[in-house]
Amino acid sequence: MKKTITNMIRWGAVLLAVLVPVVVNAIESATINVVLKDNRVVSNVVNATRIADNTTQIKILAKDIPANCKYIEIFADNAVAEKGQDGFWIMNRGLMGYFNKDNGKFSASKKYMYLPYYAMKSPQENFIAVIDGMRFEFNVNVEVVDGVYKMYPRWYISDIGFAPYEDIVITYYTLPKDADYNEMAKIYRKHRFAQNPKIKPIKERFKTQPLLEQVAKSFPVRMDFARKHFNRKKDNANFYQRGTKPWVDEKNGIKADREERAPISRHYSSGIAMMHKMKAIGLDDIFICASGFQDGGYDGRCPTTFPICKESGGEEEFKKYLAEGKKLGYVIDGHSNYTDAFTCSPDWSPDNISKSPDGKLELNGAWSGGKAYNLCLANAYEKYIKRDLPKLATLGLRGAHYIDVFTAVYPYRCCDPNHAGNRKQMAEIQDKIAQLCRDLFGGFASECGFDHIIDKVDYINYVTAPMRAKYVYKSKGMQFVDKFVPFWELVYHDIVLHNTDKVTQGTLNQDNNLILVEFGGRPIYYGVNDNNLPHIKKAYDQYMKLRHLMLEEMLSHKEVAKYIFVVSYANGEKVVVNKTKSSYTYNGVEIPAKDFRLISAKK
Incomplete structure (x- = not known):
């Protein structure tokens, strides 16, 4: 059972405001619960520092967080609601819920707190x-408990692997009563x-990135050349290094019991x-x-890149492919993976891997x-990335070099001293690394x-995939979410080229096309x-x-x-989407x- 202890630690509060229209009220206080490792609770109500009529702030100094802290929760005084009240809650890419439930909970994973x-x-x-x-x-x-809602952030201090390294600052902006998620996104x-x-x-950015204009007006496709067959439901993920016998390294949590499979490939000439077929039909x-041009193919022997996949023709044939694409007026860049490391890589070493505080090698799937170990970027940047990216650029890859996962999950920590x-x-x-890609590839x-x-990202494959989780996978947790709105797009539409969700990729039915x-x-x-x-x-x-709208602020x-949506852009144009069965x-x-x-700006 948790015990409550009050006023045991000191909290501070200050910063500068981003001004929004003046209203009379704002978040005035918050209850801060510090749960210790022995499950005692340090609870303190603090007054927020007022920065403007509509803006307040809570600040927790890193130095004031106890060494035996498990996690911290911050409950703002007015971050509450009751079932049946008008309004909504919203978080992350634009996950929204109404106050319509008696009991339940939705928790966003800290791995995927995109905003x-x-x-x-x-x-x-x-x-x-x-x-x-x-x-x-x-x-x-x-x-929500018995119809009473509360919304709050939680910091998992004991999972950091290091001492708290930054102050926690929350700036609360209060909006006029008639404002909604549009104004929230603009703040x-x-x-x-x-x-x-x-x-x-x-x-x-066209001024400083000469290829970006062509990338921005182009239709994106992926061409995959080689990958190993892997069925997640049936296949064993325990691979071992080439040229060795099956081995077990219990200290590092590695258990390998079979040889890796050879990549299944298509030749670069294909x-x-x-x-040419694409060009012939007007693309x-x-x-x-x-993708899949590296040694071992797609996600095959990371972090190894060279030699270029011999099963698909090797380096010279790959260069011919790139040169021919350029002749046709296409922009071709590559897909790299500096997030995962596999035991079958020629560069495999436990030293490459992110370690947990107890020295274990950390995995992500x-x-x-085979098993994907978290590549430590502090090590890999000097050892592989600065070596291999310039070599890739000399092959002729240009446009926007894609590095998997960097913007899909939080960065992997490493506790290896x-x-x-x-x-x-x-x-x-x-x-x-992102800046290096801009310098080398454009x-x-x-x-x-x-x-x-x-500020370094030029395009992403998709914002994130909660729509797929809710509508396709029928995720139980996602049923707490009532709808999705383009909060992320209202913030970044004119900053990063983007697709919406996994349900809006590839060949679409009309419902998903309208979401896009x-x-x-x-x-x-993802293939041609x-x-x-x-x-x-x-x-x-x-x-x-519609491509000209990719450059305009939403x-x-x-x-x-x-089910009738009007989306307005900075150039004065509007897109009206009718999801109903009637005109x-x-x-x-x-x-x-x-x-x-x-709809043109004149309408």
């Missing part, structure tokens, strides 16, 4: 809380831009043939991400190369919408073949009519009638059922 904020609109308060400091160590929770945007002046719109503006780094320090190395890309290095258009996303295909070429052409033709997203007239323009229309 560090939480917000709530209720009769008590309409606010957004923006979080700075130890952003990789917290999550956001929404709980978050203003806060982040003030915090990091290096964040610039795509159009501005990629040339496919590019003129294409950005290609070449299993892929084609020989190359230790907390998550913030690893994020700083990710930032260096741009940088990654998987999802984590915004810790957003509503959220301002660009299509993407004779069967999907007609579908790619159809998606390409639609995208050509100003607002409004549901003007049930709808907007300002004299008929929007057919299950369709959309681009």
